[in-house]
Amino acid sequence: MNPPTIKDVAKAANVSVATVSRVLHNLAGYSDRTRQKVMQAVEELGYQPNAIARGLVNKRTQTIGVLFPHVSSSFSSDILHGIEETAQEKGFSVIVCNTAEEGKRTMKYLQVLREKQVDGIVFTSEVLKDEYYQAIKEMRVPVILVNTMSQKHMIPYVKVDDRQAAYHATSYLIQKGHREIAMISGSLKDQIAGYPRLEGYRQALTDNGIEYLESRVAIGGFQLERSREAMKKLLTEAPPFTAVFAASDEMAIGAMNYCFEQGLKIPDDLSIIGYDDLKFARMVYPPLTTIHQPLTMMGRMASEKLISLIEHSETQVSSSIVSHQLVERQTVRSKP
Amino acid sequence: MNPPTIKDVAKAANVSVATVSRVLHNLAGYSDRTRQKVMQAVEELGYQPNAIARGLVNKRTQTIGVLFPHVSSSFSSDILHGIEETAQEKGFSVIVCNTAEEGKRTMKYLQVLREKQVDGIVFTSEVLKDEYYQAIKEMRVPVILVNTMSQKHMIPYVKVDDRQAAYHATSYLIQKGHREIAMISGSLKDQIAGYPRLEGYRQALTDNGIEYLESRVAIGGFQLERSREAMKKLLTEAPPFTAVFAASDEMAIGAMNYCFEQGLKIPDDLSIIGYDDLKFARMVYPPLTTIHQPLTMMGRMASEKLISLIEHSETQVSSSIVSHQLVERQTVRSKP
DNA sequence: CTCCCTTAAGTAAACGTTTACTCAAAATGA
DNA sequence: TCATTTTGAGTAAACGTTTACTTAAGGGAG
Structure with missing residues (x-):
C-alpha cells in the first residue's frame, strides 16, 4: 500500500527499472511498444518519482x-x-x-x-x-x-544604490525649491539602509550649496513609533525646515502621522519624501512621494x-x- | 574533495559507519573511548549529515x-x-x-x-x-x-468566524449610535471573505431592528482601486449613512482615501471600520478601527x-x- | 555467409544514511 | 570453572533513483 516506486512500474510493464527511467527521461534505447507499456503502467499505478531518491544520486x-x-x-x-x-x-x-x-x-x-x-x-x-x-x-x-x-x-x-537614491530624493526636494531639509535616518551603523542614505542626503545638500546641519538629522529606528519620536524631536529641536527626507516609507508614515496629530498639513505645511515604495505608500492619504525600489x-x-x-x-x-x-x-x- | 560522508568519518575514527551513526544519534552500543574518537573525526572533517540520504531511509x-x-x-x-x-x-x-x-x-x-x-x-x-x-x-x-x-x-x-466577526463589527457601529450603516463587501461568490461577512452584517442589522438595504452594499474587490469606486458609488447612490463597514482593511483604506479627496472627515463626517488589522491599519491616519485577525x-x-x-x-x-x-x-x- | 554496427534492453553499482542482525569478548553468577 | 548475560561493535540490506556497462538480437555491407 506504499506509494508505487519505479520498481513497481517496471514489474507492471514487464521491463527493467532502467528502461522505465529511460522512457521517463526521454532518453534513447527502447521501442515504441515498450514506451507504451511503461506509460500505461505509470498511469495505472499513479506513479510519481521520488525527488529525494533522485536528489541523492544526482546531488541536486x-x-x-x-x-x-x-x-x-x-x-x-x-x-x-x-x-x-x-x-x-x-x-x-x-x-x-x-x-x-x-x-x-x-x-x-x-x-x-x-x-x-x-x-x-x-x-x-x-x-x-x-x-x-x-x-x-x-x-x-x-x-x-x-x-x-x-x-x-x-x-x-x-x-x-542607496547613496545615489538618497541623493536623488534630496535633490528632488531641492529642485522643488526647498532649502531647509531635515532627514529621518536609520542607525548609522546600518551599512545598507542607514549610513549610505545619510551620505546621499548630505552630498546632495553640499552639492547644492546648502549647509549640512547635524541638528536637522534625527535617528529613528525603522519602526513606526521610533519615527514618530524622531519627527517630534525634529519639530521641537531643529531649526525651521520645509521638507523632510525619511529613510524608509515606514518612517515617513510615522512622521506624517505625528504631523497630522499636531495639525500640520502635508504637503502644505511640510513636504515629505519616503524610501522603498512599499505597497501602502500609495494607500495612505495623501499618497506618499517616495523612492521606488523594484x-x-x-x-x-x-x-x-x-x-x-x-x-x-x-x-x-x-x-x-x-x-x-x-x-x-x-x-x-x-x-x- | 567532496563533502565528507559518514564513511569518511568511520574510516578516520577506525570504526564502522553503524557506530558513527549510533554516536551521532546518542544511541547505546559504544564505549566512551569510541565516542571520543568519532566526535573528533567529525570535528576534524567538518562532517554534516546529509538530510537527503536520511530522508530516503526514514521516509521523512x-x-x-x-x-x-x-x-x-x-x-x-x-x-x-x-x-x-x-x-x-x-x-x-x-x-x-x-x-x-x-x-x-x-x-x-x-x-x-x-x-x-x-x-x-x-x-x-x-x-x-x-x-x-x-x-x-x-x-x-x-x-x-x-x-x-x-x-x-x-x-x-x-x-x-467571519460571520461572527462581521456581526461584531456591525454591532459595534450600532452600539456607537449609528443606524444608517453601509458596507463595502467582497464578491458574494467568495465563500470566505465575501458572503459570510455580508451575512454577519445583515444579521446584526436585522437583530437590531434595522432594515437591510441592498442599496447600501457596494461590491468592491479587495484591491484599493475597486474599493475607491465602491465608496464613490455608495456616496452618490446610496441613501444617507453615517458609518461603513469594509470587509477588509484595504477596502477601508481605499474608502477613506476617496472620502479625504471629497473633503469628508473621518471619523467626524463618517465612521469606518475595517477587517483584518493588517500592519498598516495602525499606520494610516487616522488609525483604523478594525477587526483583528491574529x-x-x-x-x-x-x-x-x-x-x-x-x-x-x-x-x-x-x-x-x-x-x-x-x-x-x-x-x-x-x-x- | 560473415563481420560489424546499431538498437533495445537488462544488470548492477552508486548515492549517504539507518537499522535489524550477528558476533566476539567481557562481565557476571553459581 | 563453566554457563549465561551484557556490552561494544561490525555486516549488510534497504530506501528509490540514475547510469555506466554489458549483452543479445537484428540488419547491412562486403
Whole structure:
C-alpha cells in the first residue's frame, strides 16, 4: 500500500527499472511498444518519482534557500515573491528561513540548508558576517546577496544604490525649491539602509550649496513609533525646515502621522519624501512621494542569477545595481 | 574533495559507519573511548549529515509545504511568519508555494510537493477544490487549512468566524449610535471573505431592528482601486449613512482615501471600520478601527497542529475557530 | 555467409544514511 | 570453572533513483 516506486512500474510493464527511467527521461534505447507499456503502467499505478531518491544520486535537490531577517514585512515578502516566482518557473522550490532579529538564527539555518543539500542560497537584507561567509563557502553552493553587499568578499549582489537614491530624493526636494531639509535616518551603523542614505542626503545638500546641519538629522529606528519620536524631536529641536527626507516609507508614515496629530498639513505645511515604495505608500492619504525600489524584480533577478550559477556553474560573479525610481505622488509640493 | 560522508568519518575514527551513526544519534552500543574518537573525526572533517540520504531511509523529510494564493501580501506573509516560526522550532523547514491568482498553479505545486516528499501541507486562503483534495489524499500526508475550510471534507482548519466577526463589527457601529450603516463587501461568490461577512452584517442589522438595504452594499474587490469606486458609488447612490463597514482593511483604506479627496472627515463626517488589522491599519491616519485577525498566531497554530499530526499521526481532526478582536482606534465615533 | 554496427534492453553499482542482525569478548553468577 | 548475560561493535540490506556497462538480437555491407 506504499506509494508505487519505479520498481513497481517496471514489474507492471514487464521491463527493467532502467528502461522505465529511460522512457521517463526521454532518453534513447527502447521501442515504441515498450514506451507504451511503461506509460500505461505509470498511469495505472499513479506513479510519481521520488525527488529525494533522485536528489541523492544526482546531488541536486532543485531547491534553494532564502534567508530573511524578518519574513513578515511587506518589504521581504515582495522580494520573496519575485524569488519564488522565477524559481518555480525554472523548476526550483524555495525554503524560507526567517533569521529573526540580529540574525540570531542565521547560523542554525545555514546548517539546516546545508544538511538539506540546497543547491543555492539567497541572502537578503542583512550584513554578511564572516562567520556566514565561511559557512556558505564550506557548503560549496552559489549565493546571491539581495539588498545587501559585501566589499570584503566577491559575492554577486542585487541592490539599488542607496547613496545615489538618497541623493536623488534630496535633490528632488531641492529642485522643488526647498532649502531647509531635515532627514529621518536609520542607525548609522546600518551599512545598507542607514549610513549610505545619510551620505546621499548630505552630498546632495553640499552639492547644492546648502549647509549640512547635524541638528536637522534625527535617528529613528525603522519602526513606526521610533519615527514618530524622531519627527517630534525634529519639530521641537531643529531649526525651521520645509521638507523632510525619511529613510524608509515606514518612517515617513510615522512622521506624517505625528504631523497630522499636531495639525500640520502635508504637503502644505511640510513636504515629505519616503524610501522603498512599499505597497501602502500609495494607500495612505495623501499618497506618499517616495523612492521606488523594484523589490519583486530584484527577487526575480536574484533567482535568475542564482539558478544560472547553479546550472552552468559559471564562475564569473556579476552584480546588479538596479535603478530606483522617484515616484511623485502627493506629499511634496513646490516651494515658490 | 567532496563533502565528507559518514564513511569518511568511520574510516578516520577506525570504526564502522553503524557506530558513527549510533554516536551521532546518542544511541547505546559504544564505549566512551569510541565516542571520543568519532566526535573528533567529525570535528576534524567538518562532517554534516546529509538530510537527503536520511530522508530516503526514514521516509521523512522534516519539510512542510505551504500554499498561498498571493505571497506578497501583508496578510499571507503574517501567516507565513507564524508557520515558519514554529516549524523551525520543531525542526521542520517550509517550502513556500505561491499558487498565483485563481490557483492556477495549485495542482502543479501539489505535485512538486509530492515528489519532494513533504511531510505535511498547509493550505491557505483558497477554497479547497475536489481536485486538490484528491491529490492531497493520494499523497497520504496531513493537511491543515488556514483561513479557509471545507464542509465537504473533514479537514482540520484554523480560522476566525467571519460571520461572527462581521456581526461584531456591525454591532459595534450600532452600539456607537449609528443606524444608517453601509458596507463595502467582497464578491458574494467568495465563500470566505465575501458572503459570510455580508451575512454577519445583515444579521446584526436585522437583530437590531434595522432594515437591510441592498442599496447600501457596494461590491468592491479587495484591491484599493475597486474599493475607491465602491465608496464613490455608495456616496452618490446610496441613501444617507453615517458609518461603513469594509470587509477588509484595504477596502477601508481605499474608502477613506476617496472620502479625504471629497473633503469628508473621518471619523467626524463618517465612521469606518475595517477587517483584518493588517500592519498598516495602525499606520494610516487616522488609525483604523478594525477587526483583528491574529494571523501570526493562526500560522503558529496551524504549524503545531500539522506537526503533531505528522509526528503522532493522530487521526482525530481538531479545528480551531480562533477569536477575532475588535480594536478600537480612531475611525469610528459615537453618534449622539 | 560473415563481420560489424546499431538498437533495445537488462544488470548492477552508486548515492549517504539507518537499522535489524550477528558476533566476539567481557562481565557476571553459581 | 563453566554457563549465561551484557556490552561494544561490525555486516549488510534497504530506501528509490540514475547510469555506466554489458549483452543479445537484428540488419547491412562486403
